[in-house]
Amino acid sequence: MKKLHIIATGGTIACVPSPNGLVPGLGAKELLEYVPGGHKIEYTDLFHMDSSNIQPEEWQQMAKAVIKARESCSGIVITHGTDTMAYTASMLSFMLRDIDIPVVLTGSQYPIVRPDSDGRKNLHNAIIAASELTGGVYIAFGDAVIKGCRAVKTRTTSLNAFESINYPYIGAVANGGFISFVRPEPRKEFSCFIDIDPRVALIKLIPGTSPAFLESVASCGIKGVVVEAFGLGGVHNFRRDHAMSLKKLIDEDIPVVLTSQCLYEASSPDIYEVSHTLRDSGVISAADMTTEAAVTKLMWVLGHTHDMDKVRQMMARDYCGEINPDRVM
Numbered sequence: 001m002k003k004l005h006i007i008a009t010g011g012t013i014a015c016v017p018s019p020n021g022l023v024p025g026l027g028a029k030e031l032l033e034y035v036p037g038g039h040k041i042e043y044t045d046l047f048h049m050d051s052s053n054i055q056p057e058e059w060q061q062m063a064k065a066v067i068k069a070r071e072s073c074s075g076i077v078i079t080h081g082t083d084t085m086a087y088t089a090s091m092l093s094f095m096l097r098d099i100d101i102p103v104v105l106t107g108s109q110y111p112i113v114r115p116d117s118d119g120r121k122n123l124h125n126a127i128i129a130a131s132e133l134t135g136g137v138y139i140a141f142g143d144a145v146i147k148g149c150r151a152v153k154t155r156t157t158s159l160n161a162f163e164s165i166n167y168p169y170i171g172a173v174a175n176g177g178f179i180s181f182v183r184p185e186p187r188k189e190f191s192c193f194i195d196i197d198p199r200v201a202l203i204k205l206i207p208g209t210s211p212a213f214l215e216s217v218a219s220c221g222i223k224g225v226v227v228e229a230f231g232l233g234g235v236h237n238f239r240r241d242h243a244m245s246l247k248k249l250i251d252e253d254i255p256v257v258l259t260s261q262c263l264y265e266a267s268s269p270d271i272y273e274v275s276h277t278l279r280d281s282g283v284i285s286a287a288d289m290t291t292e293a294a295v296t297k298l299m300w301v302l303g304h305t306h307d308m309d310k311v312r313q314m315m316a317r318d319y320c321g322e323i324n325p326d327r328v329m
């Protein structure tokens, strides 16, 4: 039996009612009372936060808490709000690259104190997954176990809130047991890097987005931009010239990563005439990465280097299963 450690950070799973709405109030010890055998598990109460307030500083604290807990356990469960869990799971996948123990994030759509809450099952399933999985960062939610850097929250209230995007589900928990859907990958050496540069912006284009708005990020101290373009990577090149604005950012040494507003399948700026100038201007394709992975990877890469060529190379490389290099065109 593996020795596990729970790191509690808040989220709906830990919420109790307050006059102003639900607020995270329970710590790990109280959460574990809802799980069979939970009292034997060691824990850390890191935060009591709604995940809407989780930011790069909290990611760093979570990574440090994982490193500390890893000294005395062989599997970690992090309880976390669902709203930004996919960002945290992606960032921890980069910060704790090739970690040799499983780090499984979970939470719930309804507070664990409610008799009909999904929190009890989710926490139990995450504990089972952390007992069975090999190293890596994962989300266990509902019955599904998803690679952390491939998870996206796709539903606001349903119990199957997360999907695995452009990557097979890692497994499922059913009848108290873990069923693996993939072969464990060969393990590489664990490396930890938490000095990220969070000065990254995400811009979702809409019909009519002003070029001046795109260019304005430079004056806000932004050092890297992820652009959610239309479909395969389309932008305006008529009346309003997005490609020209993005080129201006690149000329100011601000890398621009192009991703799609479509959730599934890869983006590529190489297919349509509307985006053909993007490639020449040096835009980096996010290929099949989720937006959450693209944003957190860019912060992590910019923590290593601001050299445009190196940023480009690192964004195209696969570090933890976040990108299929064959889809990088």
Ligand code: ASP
Pocket: 010, 011, 012, 013, 049, 050, 051, 052, 080, 081, 082, 083, 084, 107, 108, 109, 110
């Ligand atoms: N607002 C909550 C949070 O993200 C939602 C949840 O946990 O489901 O912390």
